[in-house]
Amino acid sequence: MIRRGPKMETIAKYSPDKIAKVPGVTAQTRSVYAAMVNEMDQGIGKLLSKVDAIGFKDNTVAWFLSDYECMKRTNDNRPLRGHNGNSHEGGLRVR
Structure with missing residues:
Protein backbone atom coordinates (compact mmCIF):
# COMPACT_ATOMS: atom_id res chain seq x y z
CA MET A 1 0.00 0.00 0.00
CA ILE A 2 1.09 3.51 -0.66
CA ARG A 3 -0.07 6.21 1.69
CA ARG A 4 -0.69 9.63 0.22
CA GLY A 5 -2.40 11.83 2.73
CA PRO A 6 -5.60 10.28 4.09
CA LYS A 7 -6.01 7.93 1.13
CA MET A 8 -4.62 4.39 1.09
CA GLU A 9 -3.88 2.94 -2.32
CA THR A 10 -2.98 -0.63 -3.24
CA ILE A 11 -0.82 -1.15 -6.31
CA ALA A 12 -0.71 -4.74 -7.53
CA LYS A 13 2.06 -5.80 -9.89
CA TYR A 14 0.08 -8.76 -11.23
CA SER A 15 -3.67 -9.05 -11.63
CA PRO A 16 -5.39 -11.97 -9.84
CA ASP A 17 -6.24 -13.68 -13.14
CA LYS A 18 -2.55 -13.73 -14.12
CA ILE A 19 -1.50 -15.04 -10.71
CA ALA A 20 -4.06 -17.86 -10.98
CA LYS A 21 -2.37 -19.05 -14.19
CA VAL A 22 1.11 -19.44 -12.64
CA PRO A 23 2.00 -23.15 -12.60
CA GLY A 24 2.73 -24.66 -9.21
CA VAL A 25 1.04 -21.95 -7.17
CA THR A 26 -2.05 -23.45 -5.58
CA ALA A 27 -5.01 -21.79 -3.92
CA GLN A 28 -3.65 -23.12 -0.59
CA THR A 29 -0.26 -21.49 -1.20
CA ARG A 30 -1.90 -18.19 -2.10
CA SER A 31 -4.21 -18.26 0.92
CA VAL A 32 -1.31 -18.94 3.32
CA TYR A 33 0.68 -16.09 1.79
CA ALA A 34 -2.36 -13.77 1.90
CA ALA A 35 -2.86 -14.58 5.60
CA MET A 36 0.78 -13.75 6.35
CA VAL A 37 0.57 -10.47 4.43
CA ASN A 38 -2.66 -9.57 6.24
CA GLU A 39 -1.09 -10.28 9.63
CA MET A 40 1.94 -8.17 8.74
CA ASP A 41 -0.33 -5.35 7.52
CA GLN A 42 -2.22 -5.37 10.83
CA GLY A 43 1.04 -5.18 12.80
CA ILE A 44 2.43 -2.38 10.64
CA GLY A 45 -0.81 -0.46 11.09
CA LYS A 46 -0.51 -0.73 14.89
CA LEU A 47 3.11 0.39 14.77
CA LEU A 48 2.39 3.41 12.56
CA SER A 49 -0.61 4.38 14.73
CA LYS A 50 1.64 4.37 17.79
CA VAL A 51 4.28 6.46 15.97
CA ASP A 52 1.55 8.97 15.12
CA ALA A 53 0.13 8.93 18.66
CA ILE A 54 3.47 9.83 20.25
CA GLY A 55 4.02 12.67 17.78
CA PHE A 56 6.81 11.21 15.65
CA LYS A 57 4.83 10.81 12.42
CA ASP A 58 6.45 13.79 10.67
CA ASN A 59 9.97 12.69 11.65
CA THR A 60 9.67 9.00 10.80
CA VAL A 61 10.41 7.02 7.66
CA ALA A 62 9.21 3.41 7.68
CA TRP A 63 10.94 0.90 5.40
CA PHE A 64 9.66 -2.62 4.98
Whole structure:
Protein backbone atom coordinates (compact mmCIF):
# COMPACT_ATOMS: atom_id res chain seq x y z
CA MET A 1 0.00 0.00 0.00
CA ILE A 2 1.09 3.51 -0.66
CA ARG A 3 -0.07 6.21 1.69
CA ARG A 4 -0.69 9.63 0.22
CA GLY A 5 -2.40 11.83 2.73
CA PRO A 6 -5.60 10.28 4.09
CA LYS A 7 -6.01 7.93 1.13
CA MET A 8 -4.62 4.39 1.09
CA GLU A 9 -3.88 2.94 -2.32
CA THR A 10 -2.98 -0.63 -3.24
CA ILE A 11 -0.82 -1.15 -6.31
CA ALA A 12 -0.71 -4.74 -7.53
CA LYS A 13 2.06 -5.80 -9.89
CA TYR A 14 0.08 -8.76 -11.23
CA SER A 15 -3.67 -9.05 -11.63
CA PRO A 16 -5.39 -11.97 -9.84
CA ASP A 17 -6.24 -13.68 -13.14
CA LYS A 18 -2.55 -13.73 -14.12
CA ILE A 19 -1.50 -15.04 -10.71
CA ALA A 20 -4.06 -17.86 -10.98
CA LYS A 21 -2.37 -19.05 -14.19
CA VAL A 22 1.11 -19.44 -12.64
CA PRO A 23 2.00 -23.15 -12.60
CA GLY A 24 2.73 -24.66 -9.21
CA VAL A 25 1.04 -21.95 -7.17
CA THR A 26 -2.05 -23.45 -5.58
CA ALA A 27 -5.01 -21.79 -3.92
CA GLN A 28 -3.65 -23.12 -0.59
CA THR A 29 -0.26 -21.49 -1.20
CA ARG A 30 -1.90 -18.19 -2.10
CA SER A 31 -4.21 -18.26 0.92
CA VAL A 32 -1.31 -18.94 3.32
CA TYR A 33 0.68 -16.09 1.79
CA ALA A 34 -2.36 -13.77 1.90
CA ALA A 35 -2.86 -14.58 5.60
CA MET A 36 0.78 -13.75 6.35
CA VAL A 37 0.57 -10.47 4.43
CA ASN A 38 -2.66 -9.57 6.24
CA GLU A 39 -1.09 -10.28 9.63
CA MET A 40 1.94 -8.17 8.74
CA ASP A 41 -0.33 -5.35 7.52
CA GLN A 42 -2.22 -5.37 10.83
CA GLY A 43 1.04 -5.18 12.80
CA ILE A 44 2.43 -2.38 10.64
CA GLY A 45 -0.81 -0.46 11.09
CA LYS A 46 -0.51 -0.73 14.89
CA LEU A 47 3.11 0.39 14.77
CA LEU A 48 2.39 3.41 12.56
CA SER A 49 -0.61 4.38 14.73
CA LYS A 50 1.64 4.37 17.79
CA VAL A 51 4.28 6.46 15.97
CA ASP A 52 1.55 8.97 15.12
CA ALA A 53 0.13 8.93 18.66
CA ILE A 54 3.47 9.83 20.25
CA GLY A 55 4.02 12.67 17.78
CA PHE A 56 6.81 11.21 15.65
CA LYS A 57 4.83 10.81 12.42
CA ASP A 58 6.45 13.79 10.67
CA ASN A 59 9.97 12.69 11.65
CA THR A 60 9.67 9.00 10.80
CA VAL A 61 10.41 7.02 7.66
CA ALA A 62 9.21 3.41 7.68
CA TRP A 63 10.94 0.90 5.40
CA PHE A 64 9.66 -2.62 4.98
CA LEU A 65 11.93 -5.19 3.36
CA SER A 66 11.74 -8.92 2.86
CA ASP A 67 14.48 -11.45 3.04
CA TYR A 68 15.62 -13.15 -0.12
CA GLU A 69 14.07 -16.57 0.09
CA CYS A 70 10.75 -18.23 -0.59
CA MET A 71 8.72 -20.13 1.97
CA LYS A 72 10.21 -23.54 2.67
CA ARG A 73 8.68 -26.48 0.82
CA THR A 74 6.91 -24.26 -1.70
CA ASN A 75 9.95 -23.42 -3.85
CA ASP A 76 7.88 -20.56 -5.19
CA ASN A 77 10.39 -17.76 -5.52
CA ARG A 78 9.19 -16.56 -8.89
CA PRO A 79 10.49 -14.99 -11.01
CA LEU A 80 13.81 -16.23 -9.59
CA ARG A 81 14.94 -19.84 -9.74
CA GLY A 82 16.04 -21.54 -6.53
CA HIS A 83 15.95 -20.53 -2.88
CA ASN A 84 18.22 -19.99 0.12
CA GLY A 85 21.09 -22.44 0.26
CA ASN A 86 21.70 -23.01 -3.44
CA SER A 87 23.62 -21.20 -6.15
CA HIS A 88 20.67 -20.25 -8.35
CA GLU A 89 19.70 -16.60 -8.53
CA GLY A 90 16.84 -17.08 -6.04
CA GLY A 91 19.38 -18.16 -3.42
CA LEU A 92 21.78 -15.30 -4.02
CA ARG A 93 19.86 -12.18 -5.00
CA VAL A 94 18.36 -9.81 -2.46
CA ARG A 95 15.13 -8.32 -3.78
